[in-house]
Amino acid sequence: MTTPRRQFSRSLANNRWVKVWRRWQRKDVIIVNENHRRYRALECIREGIKDMFEKHPELGVKDNLTEEDFCHIHSKTIKTSQGKKFKFRSYASSVFACIRRAVSVSDHTFLSSVAPDDLEYMEFVSNSRSGQDFFLSHDQQFILKTDKKYYLEFFMSILGDYLMHFQNYPHSLIVKFLGLFSVNVSGQPKPYPEEKGVLHVLKDQNFYNDSIDLGNQRDWFLRQLRHDVSFLRDLGVQDYSLLLGRHELHKDDQQKTFVDLVDRMRKSYVKRKPSSILDKARVLSNQVHHADIIEEEAGEPPTQTQEEAGDKGFTASKRCSTFTSLGSLLGSTSTKLEDSANRRLLLSECKNPLHVIDGTHSRYYMGIIDFFTQYECKQQVARVLKVCKNCTCDHSTVPPDIYAERFLRFIEERTL
Template sequence: MELEGRRDSVQYVGMQKGESRGSSRRRRLFWKLRQRWKLLGLFEIDKEHEFYTLTCDLKEGLRDAIQDVFQSDVPIQFTDEDYTSKLTQGHNGYVMRTYAGSLFQHFRQSLGMSEEGYQHSLSSCGHYLQFISNSKSKADFFLTNDKRFFLKTQSKREVNFMLRILKNYMQHFQAYPHSLLVKILGVHSITREQEKKKYFIIMQSVFFPDERIIGRYDIKGCQVSRWTEPEPEGSQVLQVFKDLNFESKVICLDQQRSWLLRQTELDTGFLRELNVLDYSLLVGFQPLHADEKSQNWSLANLIVRTKT
């Protein structure tokens, strides 16, 4: 008998007829790697990883999808058909679909992003990274090698909901460019041979660049099951803490307090109108250099700076 690790469980499987000893050793090594990966928050999806071929297909498919939309003329005014448009591209072994591509391109441009930079991040030769959190979500999270963008798997129902509210979502950002809402930059699906269709969205990482971030928090405004046990000092595990971990922390906003409260009210009001109940505020702690302390940056301008 051989022990094979899975993400949520451990299952015993029998050695298949004709399986070589070398293959068995490789499978055991792979299982050990997967157990080690479970202990880390962020790790590279290299050739030994179960998602390696999937992410290679994603990079190739996204490169071509972005190129196709980039070469198309973006309309001055959008119609209802633009919100329901779907670009289908066949590749060797899989099919990539892009939803409302011209609208998301327009949205990225409004955020000051270049299509060349966006395409390069998503399709560079560097391996994607996988982020495993303590979230209850069953979604898979991938991060581009430069850590600028997240790819998150979605259910068909979630994607349909996003596309249904897309016009409202973009109108909200047009009215409030300093919104704290996550910036969703694309919606796609991939169908690989003999596999079910996978839907996913692309989001801007709010923690980019992350070299100086010393703490990450996911704040929901409640206390039930909102504690994450800290790892021992010196641990390399990437943790996202919760409300109860944040209790002793203080953020001095001074004159910017009123702006933050107002923008939070606007954003949560927008989500409430859409009957979206489960959301949280991501907070990162980053020490300032001496020269940065002397610069009078507003919180709103800091938020806008994260878009480029």
């Protein structure tokens, strides 16, 4: 029996003007159809994620994560409806399931958005120099991004530190990754995008004469930014960015009632049982070998269990060490008074409040992205070449401590 609200939703979805409005909203993206060069890869990702969620509940959320969970690889050969086989892999599935729970993304929400039965993905092409592909889920709630194997190996090696940072700073501005998957399918090289239809991402030089007006949120924002940048500096990475989007606040958003304030306070400081991630996660990060985590896409071995992964050297030895999984990032993770400064007083009323800040006149969407670049030999040589070519040290290829200081100074000077 359908309720009046559900009947209204169905009639609204079938409304012709609603369909026109949704099509207009997608005017800057490319629908991934059968002629798209990444269509087969995305279809395999869809089938692999559905299979994992429906047939492997043991890879879901765990209250106590073990060291093996951080380096476990779920590998399975899957047959599509057209009869073609492909290899699907999911990395540290239980760990990412805990991250999804921490940001209040249920399995049903994730599955219906990222791996729906027949809805299309959308690609948006930007002027980013990374050369990677960016796709949107059909409801534009999640981004699917390709990345280089080298960067993913590094990310897996710091996964324990990544979770502990969110435990210490629940409202961190560092972007939240909700899953890591791979498929071995053939594809076509990415073509150079035409100027038409390209989403232009403005750089810092486009922001010299602009500012971020956060009002009473300024102090918290800069304090949290320092914590995040300090964490990235300690990891030895550089060349990260603060992705910033904004739109003007409507009058309804600016006029907050007392009930709205109480609800936002409750969301930010909901009380629950305290949990913590032990320092064993940091030890684990040092034990995992980069080359052993992301395997080459060759051959089709059977599905690996956690014990089999340990036999292949994913951990130094089989241990029974456990630690509590990540708690909710939307609520308080500690009752200590000194930890209150690590959380924002009021989270915004939206679907992803951890990366949304309401300023004086605008709503800002913020996230620290692209933090996989280590300052290694390649970057050191590039720094020398850039100095010789441009006769200046004003470029992004600098050591992590210098990059962090310059990054903070640039944003602090433009935040009101």
